[in-house]
Amino acid sequence: MRGLVFNIQRFSLHDGPGVRTVVFLKGCPLRCRWCSNPESQVHQPEIMYLERRCLRCGACSAVCSAQAIVSAEDGTRVINREACTLCGRCVEACMPEALRWSGEEKSAEEVAMAIEADEVVYRTSGGGVTFSGGEPLEQAEFVYEIASICRRKGIHTAIETSGYAEQGKIAALIPLIDLWLFDVKHPDNEKHRYYTGVDNEPIIANLRYLSRLGVPVVVRIPFIGGVNADQETVAETIELLRSIGGVREVHLLPYHELGVGKYGQLGRTYRAPGYSVTAEDVDEALEKFRAAGFVARNDGIKPRPRQAD
Amino acid sequence: MIVVKADQMVPGSYMKEGMVAMTTTASPRVTRLRNLMREIQPGVCVERARLFTQSYRETEAEPTVIRKAKALAKVLNHMTIYITDGELIVGNLASRPRWAPVFPETAAVWVMEQLDTFERREKYRFEVPEEVKRELREEILPYWRGKTVQERALAILPPETKEVFQQEYPVISPTLYLRNSVGHLNVDYPKVLRVGFAGICQEIEEREKALDLTEPNALAKLQFYQAGKIVAKAAVDFAHRFAEEARRQAEKTEDHKRRRELERIAEICRWVPEHPARTFHEALQAFWFVHLLVHIETDGLAESPGRFDQYMYPYLARDLDRGLITEEEAQELLDCLWVKFGELIKLADVPPATKYFGGVTMSQNLILGGVDKQGRDATNKLSYMCLTAEKHVRLDQPALSIRIHQGTPEEFLRAAAEVIRLGDGKPAIFNDEVIIPGLLSDGVSLEDALDYVIIGCVEPAPPYNCNGWTNAAMFNMPKCLELALNQGVCRLSGKQVGPATPPPEAMSSIDDVIAAYRTQIAYFVRHMVIMLNTWDIVQAEVNPTPFASIVTDGCIENGLDMTLGSAKYNFTGPQGIGLADVADSLAAIKRLIYEDKALTWDRLKAALDNNFQGYELVRHQLLNKAPKYGNDDDYADDLARLVGEIYCQEVKKYKNPRGGVYRPGLYPVASNVPLGRVVGALPSGRLAGTPLADGISPCHGSDRLGPTAVLKSVSKVPHVLATNGTLLNLKLQADTIAGEEGLQRLCNFIRAFCSLKLNHIQFNTVSAETLRKAQANPHEYRNLLVRVAGYSAFFVEINRDLQDDIIDRTEHAL
Ligand code: SF4
Numbered sequence A: 001m002r003g004l005v006f007n008i009q010r011f012s013l014h015d016g017p018g019v020r021t022v023v024f025l026k027g028c029p030l031r032c033r034w035c036s037n038p039e040s041q042v043h044q045p046e047i048m049y050l051e052r053r054c055l056r057c058g059a060c061s062a063v064c065s066a067q068a069i070v071s072a073e074d075g076t077r078v079i080n081r082e083a084c085t086l087c088g089r090c091v092e093a094c095m096p097e098a099l100r101w102s103g104e105e106k107s108a109e110e111v112a113m114a115i116e117a118d119e120v121v122y123r124t125s126g127g128g129v130t131f132s133g134g135e136p137l138e139q140a141e142f143v144y145e146i147a148s149i150c151r152r153k154g155i156h157t158a159i160e161t162s163g164y165a166e167q168g169k170i171a172a173l174i175p176l177i178d179l180w181l182f183d184v185k186h187p188d189n190e191k192h193r194y195y196t197g198v199d200n201e202p203i204i205a206n207l208r209y210l211s212r213l214g215v216p217v218v219v220r221i222p223f224i225g226g227v228n229a230d231q232e233t234v235a236e237t238i239e240l241l242r243s244i245g246g247v248r249e250v251h252l253l254p255y256h257e258l259g260v261g262k263y264g265q266l267g268r269t270y271r272a273p274g275y276s277v278t279a280e281d282v283d284e285a286l287e288k289f290r291a292a293g294f295v296a297r298n299d300g301i302k303p304r305p306r307q308a309d
Numbered sequence B: 001m002i003v004v005k006a007d008q009m010v011p012g013s014y015m016k017e018g019m020v021a022m023t024t025t026a027s028p029r030v031t032r033l034r035n036l037m038r039e040i041q042p043g044v045c046v047e048r049a050r051l052f053t054q055s056y057r058e059t060e061a062e063p064t065v066i067r068k069a070k071a072l073a074k075v076l077n078h079m080t081i082y083i084t085d086g087e088l089i090v091g092n093l094a095s096r097p098r099w100a101p102v103f104p105e106t107a108a109v110w111v112m113e114q115l116d117t118f119e120r121r122e123k124y125r126f127e128v129p130e131e132v133k134r135e136l137r138e139e140i141l142p143y144w145r146g147k148t149v150q151e152r153a154l155a156i157l158p159p160e161t162k163e164v165f166q167q168e169y170p171v172i173s174p175t176l177y178l179r180n181s182v183g184h185l186n187v188d189y190p191k192v193l194r195v196g197f198a199g200i201c202q203e204i205e206e207r208e209k210a211l212d213l214t215e216p217n218a219l220a221k222l223q224f225y226q227a228g229k230i231v232a233k234a235a236v237d238f239a240h241r242f243a244e245e246a247r248r249q250a251e252k253t254e255d256h257k258r259r260r261e262l263e264r265i266a267e268i269c270r271w272v273p274e275h276p277a278r279t280f281h282e283a284l285q286a287f288w289f290v291h292l293l294v295h296i297e298t299d300g301l302a303e304s305p306g307r308f309d310q311y312m313y314p315y316l317a318r319d320l321d322r323g324l325i326t327e328e329e330a331q332e333l334l335d336c337l338w339v340k341f342g343e344l345i346k347l348a349d350v351p352p353a354t355k356y357f358g359g360v361t362m363s364q365n366l367i368l369g370g371v372d373k374q375g376r377d378a379t380n381k382l383s384y385m386c387l388t389a390e391k392h393v394r395l396d397q398p399a400l401s402i403r404i405h406q407g408t409p410e411e412f413l414r415a416a417a418e419v420i421r422l423g424d425g426k427p428a429i430f431n432d433e434v435i436i437p438g439l440l441s442d443g444v445s446l447e448d449a450l451d452y453v454i455i456g457c458v459e460p461a462p463p464y465n466c467n468g469w470t471n472a473a474m475f476n477m478p479k480c481l482e483l484a485l486n487q488g489v490c491r492l493s494g495k496q497v498g499p500a501t502p503p504p505e506a507m508s509s510i511d512d513v514i515a516a517y518r519t520q521i522a523y524f525v526r527h528m529v530i531m532l533n534t535w536d537i538v539q540a541e542v543n544p545t546p547f548a549s550i551v552t553d554g555c556i557e558n559g560l561d562m563t564l565g566s567a568k569y570n571f572t573g574p575q576g577i578g579l580a581d582v583a584d585s586l587a588a589i590k591r592l593i594y595e596d597k598a599l600t601w602d603r604l605k606a607a608l609d610n611n612f613q614g615y616e617l618v619r620h621q622l623l624n625k626a627p628k629y630g631n632d633d634d635y636a637d638d639l640a641r642l643v644g645e646i647y648c649q650e651v652k653k654y655k656n657p658r659g660g661v662y663r664p665g666l667y668p669v670a671s672n673v674p675l676g677r678v679v680g681a682l683p684s685g686r687l688a689g690t691p692l693a694d695g696i697s698p699c700h701g702s703d704r705l706g707p708t709a710v711l712k713s714v715s716k717v718p719h720v721l722a723t724n725g726t727l728l729n730l731k732l733q734a735d736t737i738a739g740e741e742g743l744q745r746l747c748n749f750i751r752a753f754c755s756l757k758l759n760h761i762q763f764n765t766v767s768a769e770t771l772r773k774a775q776a777n778p779h780e781y782r783n784l785l786v787r788v789a790g791y792s793a794f795f796v797e798i799n800r801d802l803q804d805d806i807i808d809r810t811e812h813a814l
């Protein structure tokens, strides 16, 4: 079986225990306003354009039979995404890698082989693989296949999920996933819908389901100024997690504006800058969680694929 | 977090700037002695040169080995000695701390040339008093005209080889052992501790008595034995001079405590190194005298203490058992010795014309841990105390190393990781599981292989018994590729310098390219061997080393100086540099010209001829559209393995005049920068004159998948063949390894390195300065990973404010 992968990142230190390889799967049902991985949202491959690397040589336009990539006045390129057939010829023709694929079809075996490459490092560090995205559960069957191979090879598996998925998909993966890193973005349904585009009810139901079965879960909160970092929301979140029971560990992922530049590369606009939080906010919240009996820690920001440049 | 990139090797003979305050407490005495070392501006001391030359003038009719012994004895008997206030371990190299003696027998030519530039250098600067200059120039150095190793060796170098030697853009850099003594020894310190020089003299006398003087070799042996006795006695007399000096100071001092210390020192120097050491303090002092004398005898570098924790431990254990010493006292003694390592310094040969200079280092390699002769872990209390001494003293010397294997205790690894975290690039880590089989393949016995030491930077050797010539030459592999792609014509000079291999257009496959490359390698390795064997013969003729010989296993038994091949093991180790540059170049040719046919030879040649000017797109194509070594991709990594094999197998064909074999290494000692100056543009996309890849690390900027992929790629290089050593430099951002979690991470990483069967690894932390450079030249640093609030990002990709923030944080980390 094949899936849409947009990055496989080795030597990742903060997406589960030990040294890990993170498999980023493309496609996400949420549209979080602060998303720093815009290229992870869409369910198909896209072409990214990095103006900084462009030599304005015109090779891309010359090979594009759809005439979808044209020169702006200053020689930089503009992609007409409607006209583009995603044939990839421009990417091949672009020597300085100003054009790149975001998202590639790969087989489960291929991905498993890439994961296995660091097997020695997992063994010495207690690491393994983490499936991330996008939303990995959007490609649950693909994850299932890769995770089955990992199980056979004795590689620890974790999944980093928004929790927004049919319960059946989660049920199927439970035996194969050793650790669930489960996002809780906002305790209030309305606000959740406003910021992410979807309801939080199915997410909370899924979290309840996992905890009831005693599956190891770490709740991760992308900690965002003006969204969920205020005292009140923190208190509500604590209340919610208490009511669910079974969750012992909470990680805060303080927000930094890192991915903003990428919106431009994909021909999209970034909707709402200004979500960064202060160190004091984070410390205060951590205290609250700890006071409420949770193991709480600051875990940096959400995983985001590195791009060599 | 991490980058696996490629600055210079850190250990240099000079202490680094900006060392932070000590984190654990040294005694006030140690702190004071240590700080003294940091304050002194190095200078040139003329005494050794003066005394040595006087003796040579007096002994012209005598055999060389005896002249050498008498000259050393004269130096030891008459040079200035001192005991610095507070010192517990005594013995000095020159008339002042961190002053360098002159060794005219090897260095007269270049000292004369550089006499006026020593004090004008930016780095490796030495003060030279006017009267010292005058005496050297007018009285001492002229005597040596025509007598040095350099002049005599070059006079007999065969003409074709001489041409290769004199090339403007050379493939081979072989001058270290032409212009200096060889050094690079780990002498038999434990033997001196066990039997003393009295015991060694007795052994020599017994051998001498047993000689049948009618045997053809017996008279040469007799000379060597006489020389041996002269230097052994001189060593003892030298110690007695310190006993007297201590006594003298004791009488003068008002300070009661110091008086008792000085009296103790006097007793100790009266007893060792003449007799077997009885206590830890005596063992340390005897060790230091032996170490010091090896340094006074020749200007060789990288005289390595080796497995100090193994041969010293019994003395410590006995004293602790009997309650003769407390752990604290023992630690202070050890710390005092650590300071002495930092006191030694030698003149560096930096020809004024060279614009870029690789660097010199004293490289007194002291190695801890590893397996014992039964293959069990040998870590002991002293191993830990040595790590503590390093924390307390933090000078550039000794070059501290550890040996690891599956059974290395976690506690020891953690203790070592804590020292690594200090960011000084120490200790370097060596892998028993690769090095031991490698040594076996060089014909070293199992017992000696298990007990191996590291010489200099990274060169494994059997202990106490090896004259290994481990840093014999640097061999420029990318230059050979340049010639292979240009019919043997140097792209920079336009001259025919290598064999005329076919023009690239006539090569129908990558195999033809590799064949041409092999031809160039074979040609230059052959000439390198002729050069080094010439130096070897001349070193034996004019520069015997009787002191090092009587403390090297095999020499007394064979009755010859070690320069004649009498040590138990004899190697010559030249290093291949630029493995990654050749591998990436071959990968680009194979993929783009022969497989994808996306590039023609005509176009590639034009691009290389023009150093990519006007061919930017070709350069980008080479950089981006072909596989690169360092990304755990077998396509390029297999070529890297092949490049390593070609060089190693070629070198291994040869033997040296001492009856030993050639042992290839793949490491650079910071020469990747100057060696890069002589290489034109390469199909890897590298520009003419820019640095080559460092050791077996990937090319600058071509490793895109992080350090684990680098480890995997590097593990495919033939470490077991490169028995003279390989080098891998990893950079860590300080805060990645901060805290308990960071410490554990570092240990885990080292365990992975061990399992992957790499020879050597060392870590550097990324400095704020590097980050600032990265801000200014983002392209060069495109793979610099940094930690951003708990996760890693490429530094050049994050916005300016955050960059500044990280710089700020890095400056304050640890
Ligand atoms: S091919 Fe690449 S470098 Fe050339 S104009 Fe297109 S995007 Fe720019």
Ligand code: SF4
Pocket (backbone or CB within 6 Å): A047, A063, A064, A065, A066, A067, A068, A069, A079, A083, A084, A085, A086, A087, A088, A089, A090, A091
């Ligand atoms: S992917 Fe194909 S259609 Fe789209 S811009 Fe590139 S060349 Fe044109």
